[in-house]
Amino acid sequence: MLEQQLESIEQEAISTLDNVDDAEALETWRVANLGRSSPLMGVFDQLGQLPKEERPAIGRLANQVKQSLESKHAGKVEFLKLADLRRSLETEQLDVTLPGRNIPIGRLHPITQTLRQIYQIFAEMGFQVYQSRDVETDEYNFQLLNFPPHHPAREMQDSFYIEGEFDDENPVLLRTHTSPGQIHAMREYAEENPHDPPPIRIILPGMCYRHEQVTTRAESQFTQVEGLAVGKDITFSDLKGTLSDFNKRMFGMQVRSRFRASHFPFTEPSAEVDIECFVCGGKGCPVCKRTGWLEILGCGMVHPIVLQNGGYDPKIYTGFAFGMGPERITMLRYRVEDIRYFWANDLRFLEQF
Ligand SMILES: [Zn+2]
Numbered sequence: 001m002l003e004q005q006l007e008s009i010e011q012e013a014i015s016t017l018d019n020v021d022d023a024e025a026l027e028t029w030r031v032a033n034l035g036r037s038s039p040l041m042g043v044f045d046q047l048g049q050l051p052k053e054e055r056p057a058i059g060r061l062a063n064q065v066k067q068s069l070e071s072k073h074a075g076k077v078e079f080l081k082l083a084d085l086r087r088s089l090e091t092e093q094l095d096v097t098l099p100g101r102n103i104p105i106g107r108l109h110p111i112t113q114t115l116r117q118i119y120q121i122f123a124e125m126g127f128q129v130y131q132s133r134d135v136e137t138d139e140y141n142f143q144l145l146n147f148p149p150h151h152p153a154r155e156m157q158d159s160f161y162i163e164g165e166f167d168d169e170n171p172v173l174l175r176t177h178t179s180p181g182q183i184h185a186m187r188e189y190a191e192e193n194p195h196d197p198p199p200i201r202i203i204l205p206g207m208c209y210r211h212e213q214v215t216t217r218a219e220s221q222f223t224q225v226e227g228l229a230v231g232k233d234i235t236f237s238d239l240k241g242t243l244s245d246f247n248k249r250m251f252g253m254q255v256r257s258r259f260r261a262s263h264f265p266f267t268e269p270s271a272e273v274d275i276e277c278f279v280c281g282g283k284g285c286p287v288c289k290r291t292g293w294l295e296i297l298g299c300g301m302v303h304p305i306v307l308q309n310g311g312y313d314p315k316i317y318t319g320f321a322f323g324m325g326p327e328r329i330t331m332l333r334y335r336v337e338d339i340r341y342f343w344a345n346d347l348r349f350l351e352q353f
Contacts, residue, residue: 002043002046002050002058003058003061005039005043006040006043006058006061006062006065009033009039009040009043009065010065010068010069013029013033013040013069013072014069014072016029016032016033017029017072017073017076020076021080021083022080023080026073026076026077026080029073030073033069034066034069034070034073040062040065040066040069043058043062044062047059047062107350107351107353108353109342109350109353110330110334110342110350110353111223111326111327111330111342113330113353114326114329114330114333115205115223115225115326117250118203118205118225118250118324118326118329119203119205121246121249121250122203122227122246124249125201125242125245125246126201127201127202127203127227127229128201128202128203129202129203129204129205130181130185130202130203130204131181131204131205131206132175132178132180132181132184132185132204132206133175133181133184134174134175134206134207134209135162135172135173135174135175136172136173136174136175136180137166137170137171137172137173138169138170138171138172138173139170140175140180140183140184141159141173141175141176141177141179141180142154143170144180144183144306144309144310145179145180145182145183145265145266145306145309146265146266146303146305146306147265147266149169151265153264153265157176157177157210158176158210158211158212159173159174159175159176159209159210159211160173160174160209160211160220161173162174174208174209175206175208175209176208176209176210177208177224177226177323178204178205178206178208178224178225178226178323179226179266179321179323181204181206181226182204182226182228182266182302182306182310182321183306183309183310185200185202185204185228185310186200186228186230186307186309186310186311186312187310187311189230189311190310190311190312191311194311197311197312197317199229199230199231199232200228200229200230200231200319201228201229201231202227202228203225203226203227203228204225204226204227204228205223205224205225205226205326206223206224207221207222207223207224208221208222208223208224209221210222214340216337216338216339216340217339218339219327219339219340219342219343221343222325222327222339223325223326223327224323224324224325224326225323225324225325225326226321226322226323227242227299227320227321227322227323228302228319228320228321229242229319229320229321230302230307230310230312230317230318230319231317231318231319232316232317232318233318234317234318234319234320235318236269236301236320238320239299239300239301239320239322240257240259242320243257243273243297243299243322244257247273247275247296250329251275251278251333252278255275255276255278256275256276256282257273257274257275257276258273258274258275258276258293259271259272259273260272260273260274262298262300264298264300265303266300266302266303266306266321267299267300267301267302267303267306267320267321268300268301268303268304269300269301270298270299270300271298271299271300272295272297272298272299273295273296273297273298273299273322274293274294274295274296275293275294275296276292276293276294277291277292277293277294278294278332278333279335280292287332287335294332296324296328296329296332297322297323297324297325298322298323298324299320299321299322299323300320300321300322301318301319301320301321302318302319302320302321307319327339327342330342334352334353
């Protein structure tokens with residue numbers, strides 16, 4: 001009778017231990033199964049009432065059950081400790097009190113930032129971006145733009161020539177300005193309808209190359225943004241309006257523009273455009289060399305010979321063109337003293353933008 005009772009006490013205790021999953025529940029289990037008022041202790045209490053000859057066997061059996069339950073209890077204590085540790089490793093591995101590690105974030109090159117601003121302003125005025133080639137022939141870089149061989153203006157734009165089996169009269173070179181793109185663009189547009197070519201409104205950004213001494217003001221490679229508008233009834237007023245508006249959007253709505261007569265072979269008439277110095281407001285300072293004005297770009301009405309070379313009849317069509325240097329604009333805006341910083345790849349410089 002007591003033997004069966006001990007057996008069921010043990011089975012019951014073992015099966016309820018399976019459901020124990022924390023220290024509090026384990027203590028409740030210990031009190032219920034090994035505590036003073038537990039059924040097992042009740043069996044020990046009854047031993048004295050048993051016939052003498054049965055006591056040793058039942059006593060031994062009761063002790064075995066007690067030891068078995070105690071060892072199961074000890075095993076469960078260890079198991080819960082490990083489970084606790086595992087849980088804390090899993091959930092507390094991120095110590096939010098530690099300072100974070102900085103992930104370096106790249107950024108756009110200052111010239112790219114300036115270029116994108118220029119694109120945006122002209123996009124709002126209806127100009128599209130036209131990409132032209134970096135490698136050109138003398139014909140496109142000079143001749144078609146009204147720089148005949150031996151023209152003195154060529155002196156200012158010595159280039160890097162590419163070796164090969166080329167025509168001596170028409171060598172291949174790295175473009176010295178973005179202007180040859182004007183001819184490519186006009187010819188491409190004119191091809192669509194040679195008898196009535198469509199109007200053009202484009203900007204031509206890109207890298208230019210000059211074989212000249214590198215100084216704080218001059219690099220052997222630099223970016224330029226060319227602009228070209230061709231159509232019927234385009235006048236110098238359109239040129240002035242477009243560029244004055246550009247200057248306002250680029251440098252501030254109060255900024256005043258000044259057009260000075262100049263000369264370029266591929267425009268007639270030609271002008272240089274200055275803006276009122278945004279450092280001193282026109283009073284004169286070292287940045288504007290005490291003049292109150294900053295030179296920003298060159299421009300003019302497209303020369304009839306250039307229109308002709310592009311496939312646009314200068315008796316019917318007119319146009320204007322301009323060219324600016326994003327390096328110069330960036331240098332003026334951020335007072336960068338040396339153009340060579342832009343290509344030196346020094347993070348101490350680049351990270352400031
Ligand atoms: Zn100034």
